[in-house]
Amino acid sequence: MRKGSLLLLAVAAAFVATTMSMSVDVAGQRGPQVQLPEGPGKELVSTACTKCHALNFITNSFGFSRTEWTDLIGSMVALPPADRDAITGYLAQHFPEKADAPKAKIVPGPVQVTFREWQAPTLGQRPHDPLWTRDGKLWWTGQYASRLGNVDTKTGQTREYVLDTPNSGPHGIVEDAQGNVWYTGINVQEVGKVDPKTGVVTEYKLNNPDARGPHTPMFDKKGILFFTIQNGYVGRLNTANGDMKIVKSPSEPSYPYGIRVDSNNLLWYVDYRQPKLASVNADTMEIKEYTLPRADARPRRIGITADNMIWYADFPQGYIGRLDPKTGQFKEWVSPGGLQSRPYGMDTVGDILWYSESGVKPNTLVRFDPKTEAFQTWAIPSRGHVVRFIDATPDGNIVIAESGINRVAIAEVKNPTGTR
Numbered sequence: 161m162r163k164g165s166l167l168l169l170a171v172a173a174a175f176v177a178t179t180m181s182m183s184v185d186v187a188g189q190r191g192p193q194v195q196l197p198e199g200p201g202k203e204l205v206s207t208a209c210t211k212c213h214a215l216n217f218i219t220n221s222f223g224f225s226r227t228e229w230t231d232l233i234g235s236m237v238a239l240p241p242a243d244r245d246a247i248t249g250y251l252a253q254h255f256p257e258k259a260d261a262p263k264a265k266i267v268p269g270p271v272q273v274t275f276r277e278w279q280a281p282t283l284g285q286r287p288h289d290p291l292w293t294r295d296g297k298l299w300w301t302g303q304y305a306s307r308l309g310n311v312d313t314k315t316g317q318t319r320e321y322v323l324d325t326p327n328s329g330p331h332g333i334v335e336d337a338q339g340n341v342w343y344t345g346i347n348v349q350e351v352g353k354v355d356p357k358t359g360v361v362t363e364y365k366l367n368n369p370d371a372r373g374p375h376t377p378m379f380d381k382k383g384i385l386f387f388t389i390q391n392g393y394v395g396r397l398n399t400a401n402g403d404m405k406i407v408k409s410p411s412e413p414s415y416p417y418g419i420r421v422d423s424n425n426l427l428w429y430v431d432y433r434q435p436k437l438a439s440v441n442a443d444t445m446e447i448k449e450y451t452l453p454r455a456d457a458r459p460r461r462i463g464i465t466a467d468n469m470i471w472y473a474d475f476p477q478g479y480i481g482r483l484d485p486k487t488g489q490f491k492e493w494v495s496p497g498g499l500q501s502r503p504y505g506m507d508t509v510g511d512i513l514w515y516s517e518s519g520v521k522p523n524t525l526v527r528f529d530p531k532t533e534a535f536q537t538w539a540i541p542s543r544g545h546v547v548r549f550i551d552a553t554p555d556g557n558i559v560i561a562e563s564g565i566n567r568v569a570i571a572e573v574k575n576p577t578g579t580r
């Protein structure tokens with residue numbers, strides 16, 4: 161053990177605790193302890209299922225069939241078959257699919273999609289964000305296991321990269337022009353780089369002690385790294401010389417969340433504590449806010465189409481919306497799964513919007529064509545279990561990470577533009 165690593169662990173644990181109490185995203189361990197119904201298997205569940213999160217994850221879930229429970233817990237823990245059977249028997253009896261679980265609405269359409277999924281090798285690591293890299297690999301951040309992983313989508317071969325700092329909480333992930341992979345260490349106030357060939361990790365501490373929870377990273381058109389910060393800041397890192405600048409959001413409270421760049425090199429982020437989205441000037445870091453039409457909107461992820469329209473997923477309210485920055489006009493649509501559909505991870509291919517609904521069972525992948533205002537939806541094969549980010553590949557395919565079931569997937573799109 162390295163000198164001082166005990167102290168480091170203690171500090172990391174304190175950081176984890178702080179981040180968790182303020183974060184909607186990383187809730188769980190400190191969630192309310194719930195009473196489980198009596199029955200054979202209860203004791204096993206109380207011990208095997210409380211190592212990573214509280215039992216309210218079980219009581220709050222959609223409920224599942226025995227086959228689904230087996231599939232789901234197999235992605236989190238490796239149990240002796242007898243224990244596994246006792247647990248899944250108990251769960252299927254006491255937590256079957258809830259009658260009121262919002263159902264996915266499958267909308268047919270002209271585009272064909274084929275899904276391929278892979279399990280992340282380390283169980284229960286909570287793949288948070290996916291990334292498609294130019295060499296044809298599908299990466300993810302393993303938030304609960306302080307590692308990044310990738311799968312070669314041709315061979316199915318996987319590799320994991322353990323980060324240097326324990327409990328880093330890797331959250332967002334992006335690739336630079338040299339093929340290095342960058343991540344935000346949400347628990348440890350860091351942005352880091354992994355060289356995929358050597359596995360060498362380089363870490364950059366945030367240079368403002370008030371800014372906590374580096375969230376989503378995004379390179380601008382000039383190769384400068386921008387990132388949102390959970391407690392109301394936006395950061396910028398010049399990866400060539402390590403120069404960092406952090407600015408405060410004009411809103412209070414504020415939670416800059418998804419961030420992307422438009423074709424004029426203007427950064428845009430959505431604020432998950434406010435009905436707002438905002439632009440950030442890449443040079444001056446001046447922030448300009450736009451207020452969404454509905455006061456209860458809480459936009460979580462963002463997409464920018466080729467025509468520089470700004471799209472957002474209003475997670476709690478079930479809407480997607482669009483801002484035309486030229487006119488300041490908004491337009492909104494209810495997502496096909498309805499007001500409880502929880503639209504979340506989002507990206508664009510040309511002028512087409514792709515996103516996922518995380519509030520319906522199974523989770524869906526949604527395609528929206530702004531020209532025709534037509535939706536098309538697909539059920540995600542392992543039900544999704546919350547797709548927090550979407551990355552579109554240069555070929556117009558879509559990669560996703562399925563946090564709750566420890567998988568990543570590619571949706572291969574036959575005719576992305578929808579023309580036959």
Ligand code: HEC
Pocket residue numbers: 185188205208209210211212213217218221222233236237247251283284285286304545546563564565
């Ligand atoms: C190694 C860590 C780990 C262990 C042990 C673990 N889980 Fe999980 N579990 C996770 C992670 C990570 C998630 C995803 C959390 C998230 O996305 O917020 C999760 C999510 C869940 C969910 C929510 C899934 C959904 O989509 O509704 C349920 C239910 C659940 N776990 C049940 C269990 C049960 C039952 C056990 C015991 C057999 C268990 N977990 C043990 C890591 C673990």
